[in-house]
Amino acid sequence: MEAATATARHVSDSAPARAWTWLRRNALMIYAGIAVAYMLIPIAIVGLFSFEKGTAQGEYWSDAFGQTAVNDSMIMSLELAALTMVVATAIGTLMALALVRYEFFGRRATNLLIILPMATPEIVIGAALLSLFITYSFDLGFTTLFIAHVMFSISFVVVVVRSRLIGFDRSIEEAAADLGATPFATFRLVTLPLLAPGILAAALLAFALSLDDFVISNFNSGTAVTFPLYIFGASLRGIPVQVNVLATMLFAVTVIAIALVLWQQRRAEQMASVQPEQEV
Amino acid sequence: MSAAESGSSNGNPTVELRDVSKRFGDFTAVDDLSLAIGEGEFFTLLGPSGCGKTTTLRMVAGFEEATEGQVLIDGADVVGLPPYKRPTNTVFQSYALFPHLSVADNVAFGLRRKKVDKKEADRRVGEELERVGLAREANRRPSQLSGGMQQRVALARALVNFPKVLLLDEPLGALDLKLRKGLQVQLKGIQRDVGITFVYVTHDQEEALTMSDRIAVMNQGRIEQVADPEDVYDKPASSFVAGFIGVSNLMPGTVKTGGQAGEIELDSGVTVKAPTDGLSAGERCQAVVRPEKLSIGEGGRGHPSVEGLVESSLYLGTSTQLIVKLPDEVRMTVLVPNADEAERQQLPGGGAKVKLSWAPDHMHLVRESREHSTDDKEDAT
Structure with missing residues (x-):
């Protein structure tokens, strides 16, 4: 680097040489800028479009909830995501506890199979669920969507919570028992608070996965219309600008949620660093 | 004061093991071990790693159940009792402090479980933190303390409950030599002060000789010799003891x-x-x-x-x-x-x-x- 700079200075008279030097110094920044832009431009465009001119600037933001169909689909998606989050997190957390803590028949197999729903193409899961629901003559609708969403979210919850459990110092729970805490009190006062960051991250992940799912939902929705399904349908005719407005709102909420998780995780890491260390 | 509360009035040894064995599958960790530890004694289980000393301690605490034999605390058989029903407290090798609680809340944990009156609990927590010299750290998190300080929080958290027996599993093992020496003296002083029976597990023979009233030297799940430090050093009962000590x-x-x-x-x-x-x-x-x-x-x-x-x-x-x-x-x-x-x-x-x-x-x-x-x-x- 220093050698390169020295050489560059040596011939710094010509304009092309100076440009080359500048490029060499800033290549990494330019590269990173392009990469970030590549990821963010589509989102930015949606935000930009939400301010599309109607009769007045920003009209669609003041009339964000003016389209009943958009609202209904959004409400259904949020309800579905919330319900999925609660149920999948509860089941997934307990599964992770069982898989890490207890020795039982089929544990290894379960540990392996739990990854399968994540690795299977969504289209396959969607089709498989549909044929299942038809075979057992379920009425397609909100319930089948809910079952499908919980099904594919659980794996993610298990994997996230499990990774947190594996690094868990069991002697902390022994200490609680030693100090007179019953198994339930130990779980409530020690295990749960220490797992909370992992569980929170898993819950947010389940929420996001459910909210944004299109492929599997498309198979199993029947007459129910979630936000992604609505957008897909509307895109054939022309998307109401309100969609862009709501999408931008959603994006803002997601960014805040992710920031919260990161903050929470950093706190958790500070907590986890309680290890015997040498005194200075 | 606490000695009176923790002491046995019926003349029984505070801790007694009768023909205790512990097997994990084919492996015998503790082999037909009998032991009686008196009131207010600083008793050390000393031996190389894998000799069964920690397993013995964990059977007294209730984390492991004896495969055979009886474990008595203050004359009462505690076999089958879970740890939270035993009158023992433990200082763990890794300290096992609750990372999400402040130092004061860590120490108060046991008293709150026992529904001790809030005022009384606060007073005892304050007293105990004073004793280990951490009164000013009461509101800090364990992660903000040094290893030696964390070790003292663990000690206060156990002692505040006035247990009949305090079990210590290599509590100084993770500390450097100089700090360890200082804490050895401090720990011995605290034990003399509170008069609670200490059962101390270590593989460090020097530590055992410095602190103990009596030492049980263990090898392959059995006790080779139980004696005071002078006798263990000067009159070893077997070539194993002679070789392990000094x-x-x-x-x-x-x-x-x-x-x-x-x-x-x-x-x-x-x-x-x-x-x-x-x-x-x-x-x-x-x-x-x-x-x-x-x-x-x-x-x-x-x-x-x-x-x-x-x-x-x-x-x-x-x-x-x-x-x-x-x-x-x-x-x-x-x-x-x-x-x-x-x-x-x-x-x-x-x-x-x-x-x-x-x-x-x-x-x-x-x-x-x-x-x-x-x-x-x-x-x-």
Whole structure:
């Protein structure tokens, strides 16, 4: 680097040489800028479009909830995501506890199979669920969507919570028992608070996965219309600008949620660093 | 004050193990162990890793259940009782502090479980933090404290409950040497102060000798010897104890005549008069003489001596360490205090022929190590 700079200075008279030097110094920044832009431009465009001119600037933001169909689909998606989050997190957390803590028949197999729903193409899961629901003559609708969403979210919850459990110092729970805490009190006062960051991250992940799912939902929705399904349908005719407005709102909420998780995780890491260390 | 609360009034030992065994599958961690620990005693379980000392402690705490035998605390059988119903508290090797709670809340945890009155609990927590010198750290998180401080929080968290027995599982193991020495003294002082029975697990023989009232030396799930530190050091019951505590100076030999006025013939060819309690003629044994009790050259009248070659000489500051090889290839360590510089200059160097002598009552006979017999048993099965 220093050698390169020295050489560059040596011939710094010509304009092309100076440009080359500048490029060499800033290549990494330019590269990173392009990469970030590549990821963010589509989102930015949606935000930009939400301010599309109607009769007045920003009209669609003041009339964000003016389209009943958009609202209904959004409400259904949020309800579905919330319900999925609660149920999948509860089941997934307990599964992770069982898989890490207890020795039982089929544990290894379960540990392996739990990854399968994540690795299977969504289209396959969607089709498989549909044929299942038809075979057992379920009425397609909100319930089948809910079952499908919980099904594919659980794996993610298990994997996230499990990774947190594996690094868990069991002697902390022994200490609680030693100090007179019953198994339930130990779980409530020690295990749960220490797992909370992992569980929170898993819950947010389940929420996001459910909210944004299109492929599997498309198979199993029947007459129910979630936000992604609505957008897909509307895109054939022309998307109401309100969609862009709501999408931008959603994006803002997601960014805040992710920031919260990161903050929470950093706190958790500070907590986890309680290890015997040498005194200075 | 706490001694009165924790003390046993019925004359029973505070902790008693009767024929306790613990097996994990095929592995026997603790093998038919019996032990009685008195009230207010600082009792140490000492042994190499895997000797069963931690398992023994965990059976008293209730984290492990004995496969066979009885565990009694204050005369009451606690087998089958979960840890949260036992009158014991534990200081863990990893401290196991609750990372999400403040130091004060960590210490108050046990009292809150027992629904101790809030005011009373606050007072006791304050007192205990004062005792371990952490009153000013009450509102900090464990992660903000140094290792030594965390260790003291763990101690306060256990002591605040006035347990009948405090169990300590290598509590100083993770600390550096200098800090460990300081905490040893502090810990011993606290124990004397509160009068609670301490059961202390360690593999550090020096730590055990410094702190304990009595030491149980463990090997392969069994107790080799239970005695006070002086006896464990000066009168080891077996070659294992002799080898594990201090520097091992073991001279193998054979008993010639048994009895109080017995004689043994060392393998190096020297016959020594020694009381051979419990040993009979023809039996193999080993003679132990501690390095600081050996002297160079002909000793006083009636002092036995052996001849050997100096292999190495090492200056250690307060003393000089010589390694002397006897004719039967046994190596003896000799510590000569560096009291006089002129005297030190005259010490024999490497390759020199020397005589080692010792006062007769500084030699102690032990049976051949049991290690061999267990090895044989394993071969047979």
